[in-house]
Amino acid sequence: MKDRSYFAYLASMRLWLTPGMCVKRHVLVAAIGIVVLLAGTIAGILWIFSGNRQILSEPIEVILVSKLWDGAGGWTALLIGLIGLATTTLAIARLNRSLLSNWMPDPYDAAVVLHRRLSLSRGPNIVAFGGGTGLSNLLRGLRNYTSNLTAVVTVSDDGGSSGRLRQAFDIPAPGDLTDCLAALSGNEQELGRLLSYRFQRGKELQGHTFGNLLITTLTEVRGDFGQALRTLNSLLDLQGAVYPASSEPISLLVEKPNSELILGETRARNHPGPIKTVSLRPHSPKSLPEVTSAITLANLIVLGPGSLFTSTLPPLLVPQIRESLHTTQAKIVYVLNIMTEAGETDGFEAFDHITSLKNHLGRYPDFAVINSSEVDLARQEAYSNEGATVVKFKASPFRSIGIETIVGNLLGAGPHAQHDSTALAEVLFDLARSLPNKPEKPIKNK
Numbered sequence: 001m002k003d004r005s006y007f008a009y010l011a012s013m014r015l016w017l018t019p020g021m022c023v024k025r026h027v028l029v030a031a032i033g034i035v036v037l038l039a040g041t042i043a044g045i046l047w048i049f050s051g052n053r054q055i056l057s058e059p060i061e062v063i064l065v066s067k068l069w070d071g072a073g074g075w076t077a078l079l080i081g082l083i084g085l086a087t088t089t090l091a092i093a094r095l096n097r098s099l100l101s102n103w104m105p106d107p108y109d110a111a112v113v114l115h116r117r118l119s120l121s122r123g124p125n126i127v128a129f130g131g132g133t134g135l136s137n138l139l140r141g142l143r144n145y146t147s148n149l150t151a152v153v154t155v156s157d158d159g160g161s162s163g164r165l166r167q168a169f170d171i172p173a174p175g176d177l178t179d180c181l182a183a184l185s186g187n188e189q190e191l192g193r194l195l196s197y198r199f200q201r202g203k204e205l206q207g208h209t210f211g212n213l214l215i216t217t218l219t220e221v222r223g224d225f226g227q228a229l230r231t232l233n234s235l236l237d238l239q240g241a242v243y244p245a246s247s248e249p250i251s252l253l254v255e256k257p258n259s260e261l262i263l264g265e266t267r268a269r270n271h272p273g274p275i276k277t278v279s280l281r282p283h284s285p286k287s288l289p290e291v292t293s294a295i296t297l298a299n300l301i302v303l304g305p306g307s308l309f310t311s312t313l314p315p316l317l318v319p320q321i322r323e324s325l326h327t328t329q330a331k332i333v334y335v336l337n338i339m340t341e342a343g344e345t346d347g348f349e350a351f352d353h354i355t356s357l358k359n360h361l362g363r364y365p366d367f368a369v370i371n372s373s374e375v376d377l378a379r380q381e382a383y384s385n386e387g388a389t390v391v392k393f394k395a396s397p398f399r400s401i402g403i404e405t406i407v408g409n410l411l412g413a414g415p416h417a418q419h420d421s422t423a424l425a426e427v428l429f430d431l432a433r434s435l436p437n438k439p440e441k442p443i444k445n446k
Contacts, residue, residue: 022098023095023098026091026092026094026095026098027091027095029087029090029091029094030087030088030091030092030095032087033084033085033086033087033088033089033090033091034084034088035084036080036081036083036084036087037081037084037085037087037088038084039080039084040077040078040079040080040081040082040083040084041077041081043076043077043080044074044077044078044081117147120143120145120146120147120148120239121147121148123145123146123147123148123429124146124148124299124300124429124432124433124435125146125148125150125294125297125298125299125300125330126142126146126148126149126150126298126299126300126301126302126428126432127149127150127151127152127291127294127295127298127300127301127302127330128142128149128150128151128152128301128302129152129245129301129302129303129304129312129315129316130153130154130303130304130305130306130311130312130315131153131154131157131176131306131307131310131311131312131314131315132176132179132306132307132311133179133306133418134304134305134306134307134311134312134337134418134419135151135153135176135179135180135305135306135311136176136179136180136182136183137183137305137412137418137419137421137424138302138305138335138419138421138424138425138428139151139180139183139184139240140183140188140421140425141420141421141422141423141424141425141426142240142425142428142429143183143184143239143240144422144425145425145426145429146239146240146429146432147239147240148240149184149239149240149241150240150241150242150243150290150291150294150298151180151184151240151241151242151243152243152244152245152291152294152315152321153176153177153180153242153243153244153245153315154173154176154245154310154311154312154314154315155172155173155174155176155177155244155245155246155249155250156172156173156250156251156252156265156280156310156314157173157175157176157265157266158173158251158264158265158266159265159266160175160207161175161198161207161208161209161212162174162175162176162212163266164207164208165208165212165213165216166249169216169219169220170249171216171219171225171249172225172244172246172247172248172249172250173249174211174212174215174216175209175211175212176311177211177215177229177242177244178195178196178209178211178212178214178215179195179196179211180242181195181211181232181236181238181242182195182196182211184238184239184240184241184242185236185237185238185239186237186238186239187237191236194210194211195209195210195211195214196209196210196211197209197210214232215228215229215232218231218232224247225244225247225248226243226244226247226288229242229243229244229288230290241290241294243288243290243291244288245285245287245291245314245315245318245321246285246286246287246288246318247286247288248282248285248286250280250281250282250285250314251263251264251265251280251281252264252265252268252278252279252280252281252309252310252314253278253279253280253281254268254275254277254278254309255275255276255277255278255279256271256273256274256275256276257273257274257276258273263281265310268309268310268343268344269310269343269344270343271343272342272343272346273343273346274343274344274345274346274347274348275308275309275343275344275345277359277360278309278310278313278314278317278360279317280314280317280318284319285318285319286318286320287318287319287320287321291320291321291324292320292321292324295321295324295325295328295330296324296328298328298330299330299331299432299435300330300331300333300428300431300432300435301325301328301330301331301332301333302333302335302428303316303332303333303334303335303357303365304334304335304336304337305335305336305337305338305418305419305424306337307337307341307344308337308341308344308345308348308353308356308357309344309345309356310344312357313356313357313360313361316360316361317360322361322362325361325363326362326363331366331367331431331435332363332365332366332367333365333366333367333368333369333406333428333431334353334354334357334365334367334368334369335368335369335419335424335428336350336353336368336369336370336371336391336393337353337391338371338375338390338391338410338411338417338418338419339375339383339388339389339390339391339417340388340389340390340391341388342386342387342388343387346387347389348391349391349392349393349394350368350370350391350392350393350394350398351394351397351398353391354368354397354398354403364401364402364403365403366403366404367403367404367405367406367431368398368403368404368405368406369405369406369407369408369410369424369427369428370393370405370406370407370408371407371408371409371410371411371419372407372408372409372410373409373410373411374411375390375411375417379415379416379417380417382415383417390417393407406427406431408423408427409423410423410424410427
């Protein structure tokens with residue numbers, strides 16, 4: 001088998017010699033340049049270090065009919081060497097451009113692109129959990145610091161296009177996945193526009209986004225939701241990878257303070273009052289091996305920002321993920337929301353979010369990131385009309401249980417009180433870079 005592979009390799013190498021490959025001419029010119037460079041180098045060495053220059057200069061004087069070699073042999077050798085170096089460099093550059101033109105839209109930027117990719121590949125391993133606009137906004141900033149990113153996305157949405165596809169094809173909700181795929185793309189503007197395009201016509205297509213239909217189609221072709229995402233990760237030029245929390249359809253069972261149980265994310269949000277607890281149905285969906293592997297290799301694990309009970313917590317309740325988060329050596333950081341959310345975290349202060357996280361995950365995070373920028377009155381008024389308020393922060397409860405808080409100006413611009421993706425990513429990158437390569441094992445019952 002190995003011999004067959006070896007001969008196949010030799011046979012494939014012959015293709016470089018076929019006409020139209022634009023390789024032979026550049027290789028030949030590069031070889032000539034190397035020969036000229038070596039000739040100039042050897043001549044220069046002999047001119048400088050030869051004890052008896054007449055041994056070399058006499059035949060040259062016969063050719064040039066002058067004493068040029070004795071007087072200017074060094075300059076001649078230098079000129080020959082420079083001509084050889086320039087010829088070799090130009091040939092290699094043209095060869096690279098010829099080869100890269102089939103993979104890159106602008107081969108002149110090859111060095112910039114390769115340098116950026118190498119720099120990002122040396123970045124920290126970061127795993128981010130969540131969904132909705134919070135996670136995609138976070139990924140949009142982090143992709144500028146590292147390509148070792150793994151986004152683990154909640155798949156419990158049961159409304160809109162995702163809900164219709166869930167019911168029709170018995171698959172997890174694809175909606176939040178498409179946003180994260182676009183956020184990690186090197187061409188987010190075009191890919192994002194394509195994936196988020198919502199059909200306005202056609203009885204069956206109306207209301208669906210192209211991204212949701214793409215994931216659904218790949219699931220049908222590949223026969224598995226997880227395999228569909230693996231295919232997309234390999235097809236798209238992503239600065240990381242995007243995976244669902246589970247490849248099985250998941251529903252949320254929400255408990256309100258009055259002990260009322262509500263099945264379904266959309267129905268739960270429509271019921272007034274905060275959420276007390278959330279659980280999964282089925283109880284023990286399986287996670288993808290890529291997710292647990294990423295947690296094991298992570299330097300930093302980020303929870304949030306996003307809806308606490310319907311975006312951040314659901315992936316953490318998948319048994320294999322929960323177990324991995326208890327045994328990982330990586331540090332866990334929770335990014336607190338700037339505003340409360342009506343029907344979910346009504347009246348919650350910062351530490352109430354941490355308490356709910358502990359009650360569901362079984363451990364506290366190591367760090368908490370809190371915004372200190374003041375939300376302007378216009379945005380506060382807009383949110384108050386929806387029943388949401390600014391999340392209040394007190395440092396003392398965090399200190400009492402040993403959670404280190406990172407407070408900074410993280411509020412973004414725009415009509416919504418969301419984190420600035422660049423500022424948040426910078427804080428998380430600095431945190432990941434400050435951590436030791438092999439962090440200590442966390443205490444399970446911290």
